[in-house]
Amino acid sequence: MDKQTINTLMEHAREAVKKAYCPYSHFPVGAALLTEDGKIYTGVNVENVSFGATNCAERSAIYTAVSEGYRPGFIKAIAVAGETDDFLTPCSICRQVLVEMAGPDTPVYLTRKDQEIYQTSVRELVPMAFQSLNM
Template sequence: MSYDELIEEALEARKMAYTPYSKFKVGAALLTKDGKVYRGCNIENSSYTPTNCAERTAIFKAVSEGDYNFEAMAIVGGFEDQKELGLCAPCGVCRQVIREFCSDDFKIILLNGQTDGKNTYDVYKLSEILPLSFGPEDMKIKPRK
């Protein structure tokens, strides 16, 4: 699947966002290594703390179905009345959840506007947006030196 197609999947996921409070809709499309796509959207709650982001929704959907091998994720977001969407990067909590299940070279594709009616995007490695990360391997006992 191309990154253009993955962005389109994220745009479709964004349509399902439940954002009665912030009106800021986010969609994510998570691509597995075997080509399956899991969509996620943000889902707000009036007390805000239980709100769930699009990125985590997509990952939790995949993991709950036994998929753990991920290749890339496209993320799009903006206020519901925005005609043209700009850059929307994952929050810190989502970056940490992504790190739990993905390698440092996992690709994150962020919509960065439209030019001549075509979506433009930037591609980052997880290690670029979450440097010096703490991951599952850090939970292992390490010998003293």
Template sequence: MTDRELVREAIEAKKNAYVPYSKFPVGAALLTKEGKVYRGCNIECASYGGTNCAERTAIFKAVSEGDRNIEAIAVVSDLDDYTYPCGICRQVIVEYGRDIKLIIGKSEEEFKVYTINDLLPNSFTPEDLEKKEAVKNNDI
């Protein structure tokens, strides 16, 4: 699947956004290394802490179906500018790999490509917990 096609999937996902409070729909499309696509949209809640971003919706759908090998995630909104993942989404994305490609789109024709490591350098990952356990067990 091309980057453009994944952006198109994110645009379609955005149509399902439930955003009665912010009026700011966001769509995401996640591509697994096996070629499967999971769509996600932001879903708001009157208790704002219960709101979920599009990127995490797509990730949680994939993981709940047993797919953890994430290759890429495309993100789009209605802005005439690029909409980047929030900090929590960046942390959730890096949980599945530092090399995951992020395609940030304004449209099918205009998008930028990064890795999650570009957007969240020096992140805290599962490897850090492994180091902690190794220190605790005097393996380092």
């Protein structure tokens, strides 16, 4: 993927951070995913006082695209942004959703508050992924 596309995707993720609803943790996260057909979907973390009802930014973006008809394999890349000192990685639940909705070699771009970008992949985030109920 070219650098301009990566930067554009990350800009969408960084803009999404500003819309996060995180009154309890005060830990805003934004995500932006690029579909195989070129659309960008963003998501933010949305907290709830029960915490168990909280949804992460990555899943918010993925579920929005799924609600518009996308099915597994539609994600070309995903970017995750926050105001952290180290690169902000998806939680384990989001990683498992990525295993089902993206290919193992799908690029995952992570950033931190200095805006440096780190590239990894779904496979690197989940090396021994649970992929089937028929195992």
